[in-house]
Every structure is written in structure tokens, then in C-alpha cells.
Amino acid sequence: MSFVRTVLGDVSPSDLGPTDYHEHLFQASPLLAGDELDDEPSSQAETALLFEAGITAMVEATPVGLGRDPAAVARISAATGMRVVATTGAHRAAHYGPDHPLASWSEAQLAARFLADLVDGCPARDVGTASEDHGRGTAVALDPSGRPVRAGLLKAGLGYWSIGPFERRVLGAVAAAHRSSGAPVMVHLEHGSAAHEVLDLLAADAVAAGRVVLAHADRNPDPGLHVELAQRGAYLGYDGMARHRDRPDSALIELIEAVCGQGMTDHLLLGGDVARRSRYVGYGGMPGMAYLPNRFLPRLRTHLGPDVVRRILVDAPARVLAWGTSG
Known part of the structure; x- marks a missing residue:
């Protein structure tokens, strides 16, 4: 039987309901200085607004080394009712910088960390924090019931038409952890670039396209390309609403x-x-995560009807987030 691994335990894919495939509750990066997400009450308030607007599940897409707080995510999930899938893996190199400890890890070290996050539980302290030691010797994050908080999704990141040495090691490590676990894979495409290329690389490492989400595919709004990618089996992550610039x-x-x-x-x-943080209502900004259900989805239903929206918002996430299925 397939399952989706959430921060509060494994659930049936049919239990997810309307799912936001890509958000962040905690995140810190040198590329986003001053816009960190690092306050639990504010992130909880933002999550509650999304849940009240009708989204019942979400992917918390912050990977290793960028300020993850798995125990806090589990507390937010328990407090709001939102089912949350946590993420392991790593982003593109620019989010870390040359002095970040993760940048020096080998592919084998990365794969071991990613697989441990999926199977044993995420460290209570993220890689790169003051008292963290490569994820070793660090207590596992626990949910409010005292169970380990485990990741349910693997992530890799690419630069714009660029896959550098770090990104290539991460892709290899993600593929290895996928082969060992059956967990789904998400890839950050910078401006929607290199989509076919990353599917080719993952396929060479025995990751089927039907297990892969191509995040930000819509940043290159080319329907012909997107049909090609979907015909290969990949899932296309669209998240460009409310970016009116x-x-x-x-x-x-x-x-x-x-x-x-x-x-x-x-x-x-x-x-x-x-x-x-400047775009979260819970932190005093706008438009907030609830823009998706409150502003965008009504327009989409008007254009395409409720059945199409259900297939995109409910059925597709339930398939791709389930472990060990072909997609």
C-alpha cells in the first residue's frame, strides 16, 4: 500500500485533500538576507490562514542547511490541522556559499544524510548551525507526540542553465536516496531552465520521470515544452501566481x-x-500563502471548471507524493 510521509506520520494519499505543492515555513539563505522565515508563531499564523482557506496539505520545501526546523514544523502541523510533507536534499549552490559546511560534503555523505532524514528522522539542528556536527551527534527532531519527524520528499536545485559540481553531487545523492526509499523527488529549475536535461540525468541514475516534480516550470511559460515534459511522465510545478512584476x-x-x-x-x-517574510501576512506582509486559494483558484475554476481544479489540486499531489509508486 502506498503512503505519503508527513511530519506527523504516514498517511494515505487519499487523506491529503487540496494540496499546495510548494511553500516554506522556515528558511534562511544568503540570497534572501532580511527576508528570513524564522519565527514559529508567525509561520503558524500563516499556515492557519492557508488551512482556513481550504488547503489541507502542503509541502514544506526547505532542504538541508537553509534553516530547517522540523520539530517546529510538526508543532505547526499539529496546531493547525495542516498535513505537512517535509523536505530533505539540498538547493543550488548559490544558496549556501563556499563556506557552508554542506558545500564540502561528498555525494556519499549527502546521500547518507538525505536517506537518514527520510527513514530515521531529521536532526533537531540543521546543518550549518552553531552546535550541529554534520547531522551526527545531534538529537533527532521529535513531533508533539515524541515521534521522530521524518522528511517525505527529496529535493535538488539547479542554476540557470547550469549544473555545477555541488549540484551534480546533490543530484546523485538524491537519486541514491530515492532508489533506497522510493521517496518522490523535486527539482528546482532556475527560471524553468534545463528541464529535459535534469530528467535525462536522473533517468541515468534510475529515477523515473514519473517520480519527479519540476518546480517553477511555469517561469518558462512554454506550453509546448511543458507538454513534452509531461509526456515523459514528469509533474510540472506551477507557482508563479501573485508575481505581477x-x-x-x-x-x-x-x-x-x-x-x-x-x-x-x-x-x-x-x-x-x-x-x-515580507510576503507573509503572518509576518506583517502580503499577499500571503492564502492568495492561492482565495484569489487564484476562483479564477481558475471559472476558466476550467471544478473537475480540472480537483485533478490538479487533489489527485495529482496524491499520486506524486506517494512513496514507491511509478507516477
């Missing part, structure tokens, strides 16, 4: 309509990836 929400709706019109509805996912 780049393009209006109508452009994303048109992209979804075009890809669905080619029969690829079942390979689309939606998320906000709001990811900044």
Missing part, C-alpha cells in the same frame, strides 16, 4: 489552459512558493 496571473491561467488542452491535466501541480 514578471507576468499577470492571467498568463499562468492561459498556460494551464493550454497544457490541459493537450491532455496533460494530470501532470500539473499548484503552489505559492511565497517564501519571504
Whole structure:
């Protein structure tokens, strides 16, 4: 029987309900100085707003070394009712910098850390914190019931048309952890680039495209390309709503309509990836994570109907987040 691994334990895929495939509750990066997500009450308030707006599950997409707090995520999940899938893996190199301890790890060390997060539990202190020792000798994070908090998703990140030595080690480590566990894989595509290329690399490491989410695919809003990627089996993560400096929400709706019109509805996912304290209502900013259900989804339902929205928001996440399935 397949399952989805959440921070409060394994659940049936059918229990997820409407799912936001990509958000962050805790995150710190040199690329986002001053916009850190590091306050538990504020992140809980933001999560509660998303849950009250009708989203009942989410992926917390912060990987290793960027300020993860798995125990706090579990507390937020328990307090709000939101089912949360935590993430292991690593982002693209620019988020760490040359002095970050993770940058010097070998592929084998990375794979061991990622697999331990999935199977044994995430460390209570993230890699790179003052008292962390490469994840060894650090207590495992516990949920409010005293159980280990385990990750349910593997993540890798790429630069813009760039896969450097660190990113290549991470991809290899993610593939190894996937082969050992059956956990799903998410890949950050910078501006939507290198999608076919990363699927090729993962396929060479025995990761089927049907187990892969291509995050930010919509940052390159090319419906023909997206149909090609979906035909390979990959899931396309769309999270560009409320980014009006780049393009209006109508452009994303048109992209979804075009890809669905080619029969690829079942390979689309939606998320906000709001990811900044200045953009979270819980931290005093806007538009907040609830922009997705409150502002974007009503327009999408008007254009495509409730059945299409259900297939994107409920059915597709339930498939791809389940461990050990072919997608």
C-alpha cells in the first residue's frame, strides 16, 4: 500500500485533500538576507490562514542547511490541522556559499544524510548551525507526540542553465536516496531552465520521470515544452501566481489552459512558493500563502471548471507524493 510521509506520520494519499505543492515555513539563505522565515508563531499564523482557506496539505520545501526546523514544523502541523510533507536534499549552490559546511560534503555523505532524514528522522539542528556536527551527534527532531519527524520528499536545485559540481553531487545523492526509499523527488529549475536535461540525468541514475516534480516550470511559460515534459511522465510545478512584476496571473491561467488542452491535466501541480517574510501576512506582509486559494483558484475554476481544479489540486499531489509508486 502506498503512503505519503508527513511530519506527523504516514498517511494515505487519499487523506491529503487540496494540496499546495510548494511553500516554506522556515528558511534562511544568503540570497534572501532580511527576508528570513524564522519565527514559529508567525509561520503558524500563516499556515492557519492557508488551512482556513481550504488547503489541507502542503509541502514544506526547505532542504538541508537553509534553516530547517522540523520539530517546529510538526508543532505547526499539529496546531493547525495542516498535513505537512517535509523536505530533505539540498538547493543550488548559490544558496549556501563556499563556506557552508554542506558545500564540502561528498555525494556519499549527502546521500547518507538525505536517506537518514527520510527513514530515521531529521536532526533537531540543521546543518550549518552553531552546535550541529554534520547531522551526527545531534538529537533527532521529535513531533508533539515524541515521534521522530521524518522528511517525505527529496529535493535538488539547479542554476540557470547550469549544473555545477555541488549540484551534480546533490543530484546523485538524491537519486541514491530515492532508489533506497522510493521517496518522490523535486527539482528546482532556475527560471524553468534545463528541464529535459535534469530528467535525462536522473533517468541515468534510475529515477523515473514519473517520480519527479519540476518546480517553477511555469517561469518558462512554454506550453509546448511543458507538454513534452509531461509526456515523459514528469509533474510540472506551477507557482508563479501573485508575481505581477514578471507576468499577470492571467498568463499562468492561459498556460494551464493550454497544457490541459493537450491532455496533460494530470501532470500539473499548484503552489505559492511565497517564501519571504515580507510576503507573509503572518509576518506583517502580503499577499500571503492564502492568495492561492482565495484569489487564484476562483479564477481558475471559472476558466476550467471544478473537475480540472480537483485533478490538479487533489489527485495529482496524491499520486506524486506517494512513496514507491511509478507516477
